[in-house]
Amino acid sequence: MLKMTKNILKIIAILGCAAMTLSSCSKENPPLVYFPDMYFPVAYDPLMKAEDAYSKHENEIPAFVKNNGATGLGPIDGTVSQNPEGIADPAANTKMTPDQYNGGYDESKLITASPLDPANQAKDIERGKKLYNQTCAACHGVNGDGQGPIVESGAYSGVPKYADREITVGSVHYVLTNGRNSMGSYAGQLKPGDRWRVSLYVMNAFKGGTVAAAAPETAVAATPAEPAADATK
């Protein structure tokens, strides 16, 4: 009987101490946390150097040392690059306000050359044609007249003739990267280099060269923007 009372007293004492220890935590005196990264996980980018977030970044993390500190492995040999030309692609898939979109669109009109190597232009345009016929012709038509099969079927309308639009290789690229009114973005379907190839093809096949001859004033005026004229994306 006496032994049991002793045990109970011990337990109360231990609980009391624990309660005091915990209640003494404050901002100035934060509690000690064992294995903090279990409770507050640290997010690493797979290929950046992982640092120990709890030691003022001095410690290397042993598990990743053999991989130059990165938590993810590099691509294996034979991996096919999604962007072999290394073309900068900052605009794709970013949320933009209408002002940002319109500003980017205006700037893109000033771009009259693609970043692709001009030495490969004939090949690039050839590939652009193939991709255009696969991706764009359903609406825009193989002749760029806005009379693709979807439009002819009556299921979809408002697709312009390229001849009526004042476009440059840069603005075509911008529109197919970011969309425009009822035309969506094709950034998810065409790789960065291929978006420029399609743009080159559009300019070459339908605008008489990669640099646009500005559309005649009347044509621009006669082709108001879509009913939902606000280019919100």
Ligand code: HEC
């Ligand atoms: C689902 C139908 C559809 C498809 C597919 C489509 N477009 Fe369009 N496109 C439109 C419509 C509708 C517009 C008119 C948008 C506007 O200006 O209001 C348009 C407009 C354009 C313009 C003119 C934009 C400007 O600055 O005036 C270009 C250039 C263009 N598309 C290129 C392409 C290319 C290149 C592809 C293929 C990657 C493509 N489109 C695929 C429907 C489509």
